[in-house]
Amino acid sequence: MRFPEDVPELRDDLITLRAHTPADAEDVYELCQDPEMQRWTVIPVPYTQDDAAFFLTNLVPNGWREEHGTRHWAIEVDGRFSGSVSLHGGEGGVGEIGFSVGPWVRGRGVMTRAAKLAIRHAFDDLGWSRVIWRAFVGNWASRRVAWKAGFRGLVVVPGGGLARGVRYDEWVATVGRDDELEPQGNWWQVPELEGDGIRLRAPRLTDAQRVMEACSDERTQYWLAGLPSPYELHHAEGFITSRQESRASGEGVSWVIVDAGTDEVIGNVSVFAMLNRMDKGHGEIGYWMHPAGRGKSVMTKAVRLVIEHAFTPIEQGGLGRRRLVLLAAVDNTASAHVAEANGFHRVGVTRAAAPGREGRWDDDYVFDLLAGDPRP
Ligand SMILES: CC(C)(COP(=O)(O)OP(=O)(O)OC[C@H]1O[C@@H](n2cnc3c(N)ncnc32)[C@H](O)[C@@H]1OP(=O)(O)O)[C@@H](O)C(=O)NCCC(=O)NCCS
Structure with missing residues (x-):
C-alpha cells in the first residue's frame, strides 16, 4: 500500500x-x-x-x-x-x-x-x-x-x-468476527452504601493494617480457618488488590465497613460466587468483623445494606441477584444470628464443608434468601 x-x-x-x-x-x-x-x-x-x-x-x-x-x-x-x-x-x-x-x-x-x-x-x-x-x-x-x-x-x-x-x-x-463488540459479563462498581449509622466503601491499600488485624484475630482465624495463618500484612495487601480482579471479572464485590467518624475499617462484607454457570442470579455473602466493631449489631446492619444492593436490578446500579446464600459453621452463633436477623432461611446443614482448625472439616448451616422473600 x-x-x-x-x-x-x-x-x-x-x-x-x-x-x-x-x-x-x-x-x-x-x-x-x-x-x-x-x-x-x-x-x-x-x-x-x-x-x-x-x-x-x-x-x-x-x-x-x-x-x-x-x-x-x-x-x-x-x-x-x-x-x-x-x-x-x-x-x-x-x-x-x-x-x-x-x-x-x-x-x-x-x-x-x-x-x-x-x-x-x-x-x-x-x-x-x-x-x-x-x-x-x-x-x-x-x-x-x-x-x-x-x-x-x-x-x-x-x-x-x-x-x-x-x-x-x-x-x-x-x-x-461474529462477536458483538459489546461488554461480556459484568464489571461491578462498588458504590458507597450508607444507612442506619453504617458506611460501606471500597477497600483501599491504606486499609491493609486494619484488615491484617481483623484477619489475624483469634476469633476470625477460628471461624475462617481457610485464611492464611499467620495472616500477615502482605496477605491483607493481596486481598485488597485482588478485589479489582474480582469486580472486573464479575466474580464478586467487597466492601469494608468503616467507622463513620474516623474512616477506619471495622469489618468486611462481600458478595461473591457470582460467576455460577447454571444460575446467573446467584450470589454468596461472606463477612468478618474487626474486634473493635463487634457486639454492636454493625454486621447485621451492613449485611442488610448489601442485601438491598444485591437484589437491586443491574440497570438500576445493583447486582441483579435472584438468590443469595450464606454459610455459617453450625457452632458460630454470632454469624447465624446475622443471617437470621436479615431474614435468611436456614435450609439445612452441609456436612464437612468448611475447613476447620487442625485439619478437621466443619459442618455448615446453609441459609438462603430469595429476592421476593420478606425481609425484616
Ligand atoms: C488505555 C487508554 C488508551 C484508555 O483511553 P481512554 O480514552 O481513557 O479510554 P476510554 O475512555 O474509552 O475508556 C477508559 C475506561 O477505563 C476506565 N479506567 C481508567 N483508569 C482506570 C483504572 N485505573 N481502573 C479501572 N478503570 C479505569 C475509565 O473510567 C473508562 O471506563 P468508563 O468509560 O466505563 O468510565 C489510555 O489510558 C492510555 O493511552 N494509556 C496509556 C497507553 C496504554 O496503556 N495503551 C494500551 C496498552 S495495552
Whole structure:
C-alpha cells in the first residue's frame, strides 16, 4: 500500500482515524512523556523529539507499506491529534490491536470508539476473523477499553509481555468476527452504601493494617480457618488488590465497613460466587468483623445494606441477584444470628464443608434468601 494515500479514513460522530502526518510530532512527543504511556507500552524511555520524528517518518509509513506490517492510524478529536490505534499482522486472518491516547482526551470513551472502528475495519474490509488484545497485567484502563469493545476469554500469560528488556505478566483476550463488540459479563462498581449509622466503601491499600488485624484475630482465624495463618500484612495487601480482579471479572464485590467518624475499617462484607454457570442470579455473602466493631449489631446492619444492593436490578446500579446464600459453621452463633436477623432461611446443614482448625472439616448451616422473600 502507499502511504499516506491508501490509508482509509474511518470516523464516527466524535473521532476520526486518519493517516499520521509529520505535523503530529509535538503531540506524539507530549503523549509519550505521560507516565502511563511509559509504564504500559514499549516506547523508548526517555522519549525524545527524535523518537517522535522517527515514529512518524519511518515506523508508521513503513508499517503501511509492508504486507503484514503495522497499520497505525492517528486518532483525531476536536481537530487535534489525540492518539494512535494500530492493527498489526493479519496473516491467516488473525492480528493484534494496539492503542494509546493523550491524557488530554482520556476518560471520554475516545479509545473505545477508536478500537471499535479499527476492529470493524479489520473484520469488514481486511477480512480478519479474530483480533487479539494484549496488555501488561495491571493496566486497568486498557482492560476496561477491551471489555467495553467486546474482548472476551481473558487469560494471563506469565511473563508474556516484554518492554525494554523486562518481562511482564500479560493479559490476552480476543474478539471474533461474529462477536458483538459489546461488554461480556459484568464489571461491578462498588458504590458507597450508607444507612442506619453504617458506611460501606471500597477497600483501599491504606486499609491493609486494619484488615491484617481483623484477619489475624483469634476469633476470625477460628471461624475462617481457610485464611492464611499467620495472616500477615502482605496477605491483607493481596486481598485488597485482588478485589479489582474480582469486580472486573464479575466474580464478586467487597466492601469494608468503616467507622463513620474516623474512616477506619471495622469489618468486611462481600458478595461473591457470582460467576455460577447454571444460575446467573446467584450470589454468596461472606463477612468478618474487626474486634473493635463487634457486639454492636454493625454486621447485621451492613449485611442488610448489601442485601438491598444485591437484589437491586443491574440497570438500576445493583447486582441483579435472584438468590443469595450464606454459610455459617453450625457452632458460630454470632454469624447465624446475622443471617437470621436479615431474614435468611436456614435450609439445612452441609456436612464437612468448611475447613476447620487442625485439619478437621466443619459442618455448615446453609441459609438462603430469595429476592421476593420478606425481609425484616
Ligand atoms: C488505555 C487508554 C488508551 C484508555 O483511553 P481512554 O480514552 O481513557 O479510554 P476510554 O475512555 O474509552 O475508556 C477508559 C475506561 O477505563 C476506565 N479506567 C481508567 N483508569 C482506570 C483504572 N485505573 N481502573 C479501572 N478503570 C479505569 C475509565 O473510567 C473508562 O471506563 P468508563 O468509560 O466505563 O468510565 C489510555 O489510558 C492510555 O493511552 N494509556 C496509556 C497507553 C496504554 O496503556 N495503551 C494500551 C496498552 S495495552
